[in-house]
Amino acid sequence: MMLAPATFATALPPDVAVLFRAEELPTPVLPRGVDFDLQPEGPFAWASPTWPAGDTLQEWAQDWLERPDPPRAWIGLTGHGLQSTAVRVCIATPSLAIFIVRRWTEALDQGPILRRRIEGAFGLSAQLLHDASEAQRAQAWPAxxxxxxxxxxxxxxxxxxxxxxxxxxxxxxxxMAYISALADIDALRSAAVA
Structure with missing residues (x-):
């Protein structure tokens, strides 16, 4: 399994990057070449115009199951500032959807460990997006x-x-959901080459 190149990420709207930098958080990764057209959806959230109504991961995931096209994303912080409770990053493409909700607070000195956990989730999701793209390019994605x-x-x-x-x-x-999914995709790519 090779690491996703840094150039894989698409540029985020400047306001998103500014917010994540202000919170000293890593920025989420969206796949290059897909126009998610992120628009403000409140002071601390951005969404594609085609993002579904609702506020829960279950509602959003169900919408993706029923309507995999077009690609869309939702990025934001819920309860920004002293009340901050979570970072949400949701990416939905026709073949792959990743919904991330990670606790985020600086209270009780939790900031450093939660920041590392968010960084880990973003890194693994970037790897999953990259490997999925490579599997599709190699025509190894299951029909x-x-x-x-x-x-x-x-x-x-x-x-x-x-x-x-x-x-x-x-x-x-x-x-170990990320690792399990990455291992499955790696096996598909290996089988396609063999």
Whole structure:
């Protein structure tokens, strides 16, 4: 498995980068070449115009299952400032969706460890986006399959390959969801080369 090149990330709107820098957080990664057209959705959130209504990961993931096109994203902080509770980064492409909710607060000296956990989630999601793109380019992506990964600090990590008609109940709880998904994609790419 090779690390995603730094050039894989697309540029974020300046306001997003400024907010994440102000919080001393790493910036999330969106795949290059996809226009997510992020627009402000309140003072601390940005979303694609096609992002669904609702406020829960389950609602957003269900929308993606029913409507995988067009690519869309949602990035933001919930409860910004002293009340900050979470970083949310949700990326949905026709074949892959990653929904991340990571706790974020500076209270009780939690900032450094939570910052590292956010950085880890962003790094693994960037790797997953990169490897998925490479698998598709190599025509190794399974036909009629989509990959959904939910990384929710307030619930659990879960993921699955989903065929048309499968729902959120098919997701497998897996504390190593990113690694499991990356290993599956790596195996697909290796099998396509063999």
């Amino acid at each position: 009629n399959q989509r990959l959904l990964l939910i990384d929710d600090d307030f619930d659990s990590q879960r993921w699955a390959w989903l065929a048309p008609g499968e729902g959120l109940d098919a997701l497998q709880v897996d504390a």
